[in-house]
């Protein structure tokens with residue numbers, strides 16, 4: 654379904670310029686922007702995938718991953734097609750790099766499904782949700798009216814004005830901070846500063862934020878740069894959870910998978926600057942539980958996607974340390 658885009662400018666000869674993300678695509682009639690699903694039809698810009706989903710599922714919240722936000726709960730997760738980045742290692746390239754067949758769904762149906770299945774809310778995920786902007790905003794508003802949470806799993810590449818308008822509707826986010834250099838972001842056709850602005854803005858607006866960093870050998874495994882990234886996150890708050898994720902060859906990248914020793918080393922570096930660091934896509938003993946940063950008491954035990962929460966009233970049961978974990 655078509656919905657006219659909220660942020661664009663009309664240029665000469667029916668060309669439009671999208672203002673949603675740092676690409677600022679200039680789009681000729683009958684063409685799409687870099688993200689695939691924003692199209693110029695007769696000199697107007699439209700979201701062409703409004704109410705159209707490529708994927709839907711009830712996922713453990715730990716799969717987003719969010720480890721400090723209603724641990725052990727399930728969340729109705731939806732996505733469409735397209736992305737405004739072009740990562741050669743995309744894990745969801747089947748839906749992000751081309752338009753697949755999509756099912757039409759109404760916002761009411763999504764809300765009802767979430768309620769029926771006792772979901773804590775709706776996660777906009779699988780492909781990049783920021784390019785689905787108008788549908789995410791409209792669905793989020795209805796979700797809030799129905800006391801459901803809204804979660805974005807995103808690359809954070811969005812301009813300031815649309816982000817400011819989105820903020821009141823979002824409760825939690827996992828942001829993929831893919832690297833910490835302009836060169837890395839140039840490689841994936843993204844924008845580091847926009848991602849950092851996103852993280853800083855959501856954090857300062859009291860939205861629950863967790864960060865994922867996929868570590869790719871030879872690409873973003875420089876220790877000094879990684880330490881700088883951890884320091885930057887810690888400068889916002891040492892309590893922001895950081896998920897280090899093991900890379901496996903996928904899509905157009907065939908570099909061999911990240912060695913376990915690299916992940917162990919990076920885990921230790923990150924722990925110098927942050928209280929909560931996790932390693933995913935591989936089992937490394939001791940890197941998947943939540944422990945009190947004050948007295949090291951086990952707070953959340955995780956076995957796969959099953960969790961055991963040992964926190965009482967958002968505090969450590971042993972030392973009473975107050976924790977940033979939403980239960």
Ligand code: SF4
Nearest residue numbers: 671674677678686688
């Ligand atoms: S949201 Fe899509 S169309 Fe708009 S500027 Fe970004 S990539 Fe281009």
